[in-house]
Amino acid sequence: MSALPAAPRQGRRAWLLSNSPASRLQARLGRAYMVWLRFSANGLAVAGLAIILLLVLVAIFAGLLAPHSPTLGDLAGARLLPPGTPGYLLGTDDQGRDILSRLIYGSRLTLFVVVLVAVIAAPVGLLVGTVAGYAGGWLDAVLMRITDIFLAFPKLVLALAFAAALGPGIENAVIAIAITSWPPYARIARAETLTVRNSDYIAAVRLVGASPWRIVLRHVMPMCLSSLIVRVTLDMAGIILTAAGLGFLGLGAQPPTPEWGAMIASGRRFILDQWWVATMPGIAIFVVSLGFNLLGDGLRDALDPKEGAQ
Amino acid sequence: MTDALRVDRLGVAFDHFHALRDVSIRVARGESFGLVGESGSGKSTLLRAVVGLAPITSGSIAVDGEVRAGQRRSRAFFRKVQMVFQDPYGSLHPRQTVDRLLLEPLAVHGIDGAEARIRRALDEVGLGPSFRFRYPHQMSGGQRQRVAIARALILEPEILLLDEPTSALDASVQAEVLNLLEQVRRDRGLTFVMVSHDLGVVTHMCERLVTMRHGRVVEMLTAAALATGAVSNAYTQELLRASKGFVRAG
Amino acid sequence: MSPLLVVENLRVAYPARAGGIIEAVRGVGFTLGRERLGIVGESGSGKSQTGRAIMGLTAPQARVTADRLAFAGIDLARASPRQRRALRGGRIAMILQDPKYSLDPVMTIGRQIVETLRTHQPVSRAAARRRALDMLAAVQIDDPERVFGLYPHEVSGGMGQRAMIAMMLVAGPELLIADEPTSALDVTVQLEVLNILDRLVRERGMGLIFISHDLRLVSSFCDRVLVMYAGRVVEEIASGDLTHARHPYTRGLLECLPRIGDDRHPLPVLDRRPEWAA
Numbered sequence: 001m002s003a004l005p006a007a008p009r010q011g012r013r014a015w016l017l018s019n020s021p022a023s024r025l026q027a028r029l030g031r032a033y034m035v036w037l038r039f040s041a042n043g044l045a046v047a048g049l050a051i052i053l054l055l056v057l058v059a060i061f062a063g064l065l066a067p068h069s070p071t072l073g074d075l076a077g078a079r080l081l082p083p084g085t086p087g088y089l090l091g092t093d094d095q096g097r098d099i100l101s102r103l104i105y106g107s108r109l110t111l112f113v114v115v116l117v118a119v120i121a122a123p124v125g126l127l128v129g130t131v132a133g134y135a136g137g138w139l140d141a142v143l144m145r146i147t148d149i150f151l152a153f154p155k156l157v158l159a160l161a162f163a164a165a166l167g168p169g170i171e172n173a174v175i176a177i178a179i180t181s182w183p184p185y186a187r188i189a190r191a192e193t194l195t196v197r198n199s200d201y202i203a204a205v206r207l208v209g210a211s212p213w214r215i216v217l218r219h220v221m222p223m224c225l226s227s228l229i230v231r232v233t234l235d236m237a238g239i240i241l242t243a244a245g246l247g248f249l250g251l252g253a254q255p256p257t258p259e260w261g262a263m264i265a266s267g268r269r270f271i272l273d274q275w276w277v278a279t280m281p282g283i284a285i286f287v288v289s290l291g292f293n294l295l296g297d298g299l300r301d302a303l304d305p306k307e308g309a310q
Numbered sequence: 311m312t313d314a315l316r317v318d319r320l321g322v323a324f325d326h327f328h329a330l331r332d333v334s335i336r337v338a339r340g341e342s343f344g345l346v347g348e349s350g351s352g353k354s355t356l357l358r359a360v361v362g363l364a365p366i367t368s369g370s371i372a373v374d375g376e377v378r379a380g381q382r383r384s385r386a387f388f389r390k391v392q393m394v395f396q397d398p399y400g401s402l403h404p405r406q407t408v409d410r411l412l413l414e415p416l417a418v419h420g421i422d423g424a425e426a427r428i429r430r431a432l433d434e435v436g437l438g439p440s441f442r443f444r445y446p447h448q449m450s451g452g453q454r455q456r457v458a459i460a461r462a463l464i465l466e467p468e469i470l471l472l473d474e475p476t477s478a479l480d481a482s483v484q485a486e487v488l489n490l491l492e493q494v495r496r497d498r499g500l501t502f503v504m505v506s507h508d509l510g511v512v513t514h515m516c517e518r519l520v521t522m523r524h525g526r527v528v529e530m531l532t533a534a535a536l537a538t539g540a541v542s543n544a545y546t547q548e549l550l551r552a553s554k555g556f557v558r559a560g
Numbered sequence: 561m562s563p564l565l566v567v568e569n570l571r572v573a574y575p576a577r578a579g580g581i582i583e584a585v586r587g588v589g590f591t592l593g594r595e596r597l598g599i600v601g602e603s604g605s606g607k608s609q610t611g612r613a614i615m616g617l618t619a620p621q622a623r624v625t626a627d628r629l630a631f632a633g634i635d636l637a638r639a640s641p642r643q644r645r646a647l648r649g650g651r652i653a654m655i656l657q658d659p660k661y662s663l664d665p666v667m668t669i670g671r672q673i674v675e676t677l678r679t680h681q682p683v684s685r686a687a688a689r690r691r692a693l694d695m696l697a698a699v700q701i702d703d704p705e706r707v708f709g710l711y712p713h714e715v716s717g718g719m720g721q722r723a724m725i726a727m728m729l730v731a732g733p734e735l736l737i738a739d740e741p742t743s744a745l746d747v748t749v750q751l752e753v754l755n756i757l758d759r760l761v762r763e764r765g766m767g768l769i770f771i772s773h774d775l776r777l778v779s780s781f782c783d784r785v786l787v788m789y790a791g792r793v794v795e796e797i798a799s800g801d802l803t804h805a806r807h808p809y810t811r812g813l814l815e816c817l818p819r820i821g822d823d824r825h826p827l828p829v830l831d832r833r834p835e836w837a838a
Binding site: 027199 | 395
Binding site: 451485486488511514550551555 | 750774
């Protein structure tokens with residue numbers, strides 16, 4: 001691999017950076033490559049991406065990576081062992097369960113929460129925001145007042161109320177978080193829409209005879225996507241923390257599910273004598289949140305819509 | 311014969327600002343008609359009102375004898391009337407390739423044979439196939455304006471509205487784009503309505519023109535009359551003098 | 561008498577995104593006395609970059625080099641940022657294309673003029689105000705007292721550009737760089753602003769660099785014209801001799817403009833030759 005000849009590499013790069021692509025695919029790839037070039041020039045952003053990729057890999061291969069069961073502990077011989085004990089790298093909790101294994105399996109839950117919230121909240125916010133922004137008038141007023149109502153409550157309190165109403169459980173926690181996190185996306189999408197709706201290129205599409213739906217879906221939404229992606233990525237850390245908070249309060253994942261927030265909650269009883277029980281999941285949450293924040297910052301620079309302005 | 315475009319006592323107001331008052335023009339089929347004025351004269355608003363991008367408060371617009379009111383325009387209308395905007399940097403969607411831009415009108419109107427049509431359209435405006443998959447930021451201002459012209463022509467309209475199509479371009483590129491516009495007009499027998507602040511450009515492109523100021527038509531005259539200086543209105547005279555350029559004192 | 565400004569082999573280079581560098585200005589040289597020099601070229605010719613380099617306003621990532629860049633005996637290439645700041649707005653002033661973007665939107669016009677003056681000269685507040693009002697009157701603003709207290713968004717483009725000129729000339733600069741000073745204005749307003757500029761430059765005996773894309777305008781305003789193409793000066797010509805321009809690019813620029821009352825269809829276009837850029 002290391003002896004890869006230089007010429008084809010140069011050729012591939014030139015192909016990607018070509019100013020006159022020969023096909024749709026080449027144009028699209030070239031554009032993606034430009035984004036990657038800008039993104040990869042930012043060391044911290046790449047570090048953030050690495051953290052998230054690591055999280056994904058750990059989640060996929062949890063079964064292979066975890067040395068012990070995440071739910072069944074050795075109550076008799078391995079309760080509250082400190083980190084570094086042979087066989088238990090990060091120690092064990094009060095049920096004699098290996099904390100490392102629980103963290104590894106817990107990554108699946110974290111990823112599940114994050115992905116599901118993004119998949120539910122972002123499209124809803126995007127649709128509400130772009131429709132409100134493009135339509136204007138009473139539709140805008142109605143949609144944005146609904147958004148305001150959601151924004152008027154503190155996020156965690158609202159999520160708590162929904163989680164309490166829907167009953168405890170990780171799925172309900174996801175739904176509760178999703179319900180509380182779309183309004184800011186709607187706001188962003190609307191703001192972006194307002195700046196593009198009066199542009200000449202949208203006027204030109206109107207002059208083609210395109211329907212309002214077609215304009216919103218195919219022409220306005222792509223312009224809102226990049227700022228939305230950035231915002232969602234930056235929000236991931238908050239979502240993880242909210243999920244952990246719900247878990248901590250007993251409204252998220254239920255024992256013995258190895259959810260990171262719930263792990264902290266159960267570890268708080270021993271925080272003075274067996275600090276690692278609560279600290280280890282805390283560090284995991286911290287690292288993953290940091291990863292998403294770095295990634296989001298990098299994306300903000302890489303996806304800058306002012307692209308091409310030189 | 312009915313006029314290609316007939317505007318009768320048109321008024322346009324944004325909130326309480328009257329952008330156009332009582333404007334009437336008639337453009338014959340195959341004619342090239344100019345609107346001249348300075349910023350705020352309402353010349354661009356007139357074009358936008360024709361295609362439904364500005365709120366009409368009074369008067370009427372008729373294309374081919376068919377009266378259009380309000381801001382709604384049928385899909386068929388846009389196969390007759392198309393527009394080219396002033397700023398080639400702002401009128402092309404920044405996230406779409408030339409291919410996508412030219413495909414959109416065909417897709418909206420369900421016109422088949424897109425492949426051949428796009429290739430022909432690029433050819434007609436003097437851009438080779440190598441431009442087909444470029445994004446706007448990969449082209450110069452003149453090339454972008456050619457793409458904008460190709461987009462307007464791909465629906466084969468009869469009337470082309472040109473809103474300062476060359477004012478954002480360099481002089482040498484302006485000449486190329488003006489030549490292109492004259493070429494397509496000849497080839498397709500188009501009717502032009504062209505807005506410009508540059509008397510030189512308008513007299514080069516148009517047979518008749520009106521000068522506008524503060525939302526009203528000031529004077530209607532032929533390009534030939536303008537060339538000989540047969541201008542009666544004081545404001546038109548002032549424009550004419552200004553267009554001759556700066557003369558150093560002393 | 562030594563010239564006001566000497567520029568030798570000025571180069572401005574930017575790092576390109578795909579690696580390498582892009583040279584916006586490639587070895588421009590000229591000397592300027594107390595005269596009017598026009599720099600003409602199309603977008604991307606490096607004309608504005610030349611003006612900004614003299615002013616010391618190029619973007620931070622740009623690399624500016626010159627064998628010589630001297631203003632009234634001061635070596636600008638080796639001057640400290642502090643020295644250059646003191647010169648800017650004081651002895652060298654610049655007028656940009658659009659007053660909308662070059663005036664501070666949250667400060668009244670009068671205060672901006674006063675601040676400019678007091679940054680460069682130790683004058684009392686009252687004296688500064690008097691000079692600002694005089695300056696506004698000098699750019700033919702009818703009611704200087706009123707305009708003094710207005711914010712930039714409250715005045716028209718032509719008025720804003722006049723205020724900009726007033727602000728730039730209030731400290732009595734020796735060199736004025738005007739980058740497309742009238743391109744954003746309506747044609748009739750353009751003439752007024754040019755007349756004001758013409759009179760002030762004449763009365764105060766300033767050196768002027770007038771940067772524009774409009775060859776005919778520049779030649780009517782200036783004594784001498786540099787024609788730039790692709791970062792180089794391709795022709796230097798006295799304004800009166802424009803009709804005898806030798807370089808095909810200069811001739812092409814003159815030819816391609818549509819003129820009232822002349823019937824050339826199609827218009828002649830520039831046939832750009834690679835050797836012009838060499």
